[in-house]
Amino acid sequence: DDIVYVIDTGVRKERSYDPTSGSSLDTKMVSKANAIQRRGRAGRVQEGLVIHLFPSYKFEGFEAFPTPQMLTSSMEEVVLQSKVIHGGSNSEIFSMLTTSMAAPKTEAVEAAVSLLKGMSCLTRGGELTVLGRATAAIPVQPNVAKFLLCAAAFRCIKPAACIAAFLSIKSPFQQGVSTAEKSGSKGPTGKEYFNKGFASDHLTNLQAYVEWRREAARGRGDEFCDEQGLSPETLDMAYMMVQQFVSFMVDAGYDGPDVSDGDYGEVDPVKKGSDEDALVRAAMCWGFHPNACVLYKGNRSPYWYLETNEEVSAFRGSANADYEMRGQDGDEWMVFSDAMKMGRFNSIMDSSLVFSPFILLFANALIIDDKKGEIRFDRWYAYVEKGPWQQELIALRKTLSPAFKDAIESRDLASFPKDLAQRVASFCKQRPITLKGVEAVSRSIDEEITNGPARAHLSMYEWPEDLGADDDDEEGEA
Structure with a gap:
C-alpha cells in the first residue's frame, strides 16, 4: 500500500x-527537481498517476534546482559552528563562508554576528564566549540552545525540552477540521482547548504534548490526535527529541527533581502561575533575548512594538492572536522565538506573555537614574517610581550572571544555586513594575555609556572569551 495518485x-x-527585512514566507513556483520528485511519489511500489496543474512549456522555464538553503536561511548557527570548529577572526569566517559553493551574502553573515553578540555568544570583538561554545554543543538554533541551558540552570528542563522540540520541528497542530468538530462538538478544540489561559504558544504546545502522552498510555493516542487536530507524527518525533535534550542536560550535570524517575520523555503539566511557570518563561526571556515586544493599549486590540519601533502582530494561528490587555502600557510584553514577514505584515510566530519584571531582570544592559526617575534597559526608555523592587533587581542581576557562568564553565549545571532560581521565580511573579511612557530608542544604553562615572552604575551581562579546554582537562577526558 502506497501513494498511487499525486496532484x-x-x-x-x-x-x-x-538580512535587511528578516525572514519571510513566500509562495514560489517549484523547480524542475521538485516536480520530478513529486512525480516519483506516485510510482514507488506500483504504477501510478501524477497530474501536474501547469503546462509542459511552463515546466521548461522552471529553475533546475531549489535555491540552496544556505542562501535562504539566517546564518547564526553556521557562524557559531564555524567559530567553534575553525576559530579565527571574523574576517576569516567571512572569507570561508563567502567563498563556498553557495556563498551567502556578506550582509547575512554580518547580521548573524551582530545577533550572536546580542546573545552573548560572541564578545564585542567577535570572539567566541564560554556561553557560545556551550550553545554550539546543542544541535539546534542558538537561541533555542541558550533557552535550554537557562532552563536547566532554573531546574525546569523537561517542559523546556518539550518546547524546544516543537521549535526545532514544527507545531503539533494541523490545519483542517478535527473529528470533534466534524461530529458537531461545541467545545474548544486544537490550540483553543490546550491554551487554558496561559497566553503562550510555547506552553500550549507543551500542554498538548502532556495530554497526548497521557492518552497514548491508555492506548488511544491516535484517536486523541484526530479529536484535537494534532499530528501524531510530529508528536512522536517530539517525544524522541525531548528524551535527547533531557539526556544531554543530565550528562551536563542537571539534577532537577523532574528527572529522578529516569523517564526522560514523560513531562508533567505546568500549573499556571506556579514557580515552574515563571521559571520556564524566565528561561525564554533570557534565551530568546532580544526577541521581545511591548504591548500598548489600542481601541480593539493591543499594539505590539519591537525595540526597532516596528509594529508587529501575532500570526493568525497563534494562541495570542486575540489576546486582550489587562494592564497598563509597559506592564505586558510578549517574548517570542521567531518572527516572519507574511506579505506586508511582520508576524510573531510563537509568543508567550511575560510582565515587566521578567524584561528588566533579563535585559542585557540596565541603568536606573533615581534623581530623574528614569530607567534605561537595552533599547528601551521609561519613567519609574522608586521602590523595594530596585534593590532586589540589581542584587539579582549581580548574582545571576556569575552563577550561570560558573555552571557553564564548570560543565556542572547542578552548581547553579537552587535558592537563586527560587529568587528569580519570586521576583518575576511580583506585580508588574510600572514603566510609564515606555518607548524604544535608537541605541542600546551600553552603546551610549562606554566610559565615565556612569559606566560604574550600568548593570550588564557580559561573558568572557572562551579559551578552549585546558590541556589537563583534555588529558583527563582521554
Whole structure:
C-alpha cells in the first residue's frame, strides 16, 4: 500500500531570509527537481498517476534546482559552528563562508554576528564566549540552545525540552477540521482547548504534548490526535527529541527533581502561575533575548512594538492572536522565538506573555537614574517610581550572571544555586513594575555609556572569551 495518485499544483511555500527585512514566507513556483520528485511519489511500489496543474512549456522555464538553503536561511548557527570548529577572526569566517559553493551574502553573515553578540555568544570583538561554545554543543538554533541551558540552570528542563522540540520541528497542530468538530462538538478544540489561559504558544504546545502522552498510555493516542487536530507524527518525533535534550542536560550535570524517575520523555503539566511557570518563561526571556515586544493599549486590540519601533502582530494561528490587555502600557510584553514577514505584515510566530519584571531582570544592559526617575534597559526608555523592587533587581542581576557562568564553565549545571532560581521565580511573579511612557530608542544604553562615572552604575551581562579546554582537562577526558 502506497501513494498511487499525486496532484502537483506547481507551487511551494519557501521560507527565505533577507538580512535587511528578516525572514519571510513566500509562495514560489517549484523547480524542475521538485516536480520530478513529486512525480516519483506516485510510482514507488506500483504504477501510478501524477497530474501536474501547469503546462509542459511552463515546466521548461522552471529553475533546475531549489535555491540552496544556505542562501535562504539566517546564518547564526553556521557562524557559531564555524567559530567553534575553525576559530579565527571574523574576517576569516567571512572569507570561508563567502567563498563556498553557495556563498551567502556578506550582509547575512554580518547580521548573524551582530545577533550572536546580542546573545552573548560572541564578545564585542567577535570572539567566541564560554556561553557560545556551550550553545554550539546543542544541535539546534542558538537561541533555542541558550533557552535550554537557562532552563536547566532554573531546574525546569523537561517542559523546556518539550518546547524546544516543537521549535526545532514544527507545531503539533494541523490545519483542517478535527473529528470533534466534524461530529458537531461545541467545545474548544486544537490550540483553543490546550491554551487554558496561559497566553503562550510555547506552553500550549507543551500542554498538548502532556495530554497526548497521557492518552497514548491508555492506548488511544491516535484517536486523541484526530479529536484535537494534532499530528501524531510530529508528536512522536517530539517525544524522541525531548528524551535527547533531557539526556544531554543530565550528562551536563542537571539534577532537577523532574528527572529522578529516569523517564526522560514523560513531562508533567505546568500549573499556571506556579514557580515552574515563571521559571520556564524566565528561561525564554533570557534565551530568546532580544526577541521581545511591548504591548500598548489600542481601541480593539493591543499594539505590539519591537525595540526597532516596528509594529508587529501575532500570526493568525497563534494562541495570542486575540489576546486582550489587562494592564497598563509597559506592564505586558510578549517574548517570542521567531518572527516572519507574511506579505506586508511582520508576524510573531510563537509568543508567550511575560510582565515587566521578567524584561528588566533579563535585559542585557540596565541603568536606573533615581534623581530623574528614569530607567534605561537595552533599547528601551521609561519613567519609574522608586521602590523595594530596585534593590532586589540589581542584587539579582549581580548574582545571576556569575552563577550561570560558573555552571557553564564548570560543565556542572547542578552548581547553579537552587535558592537563586527560587529568587528569580519570586521576583518575576511580583506585580508588574510600572514603566510609564515606555518607548524604544535608537541605541542600546551600553552603546551610549562606554566610559565615565556612569559606566560604574550600568548593570550588564557580559561573558568572557572562551579559551578552549585546558590541556589537563583534555588529558583527563582521554
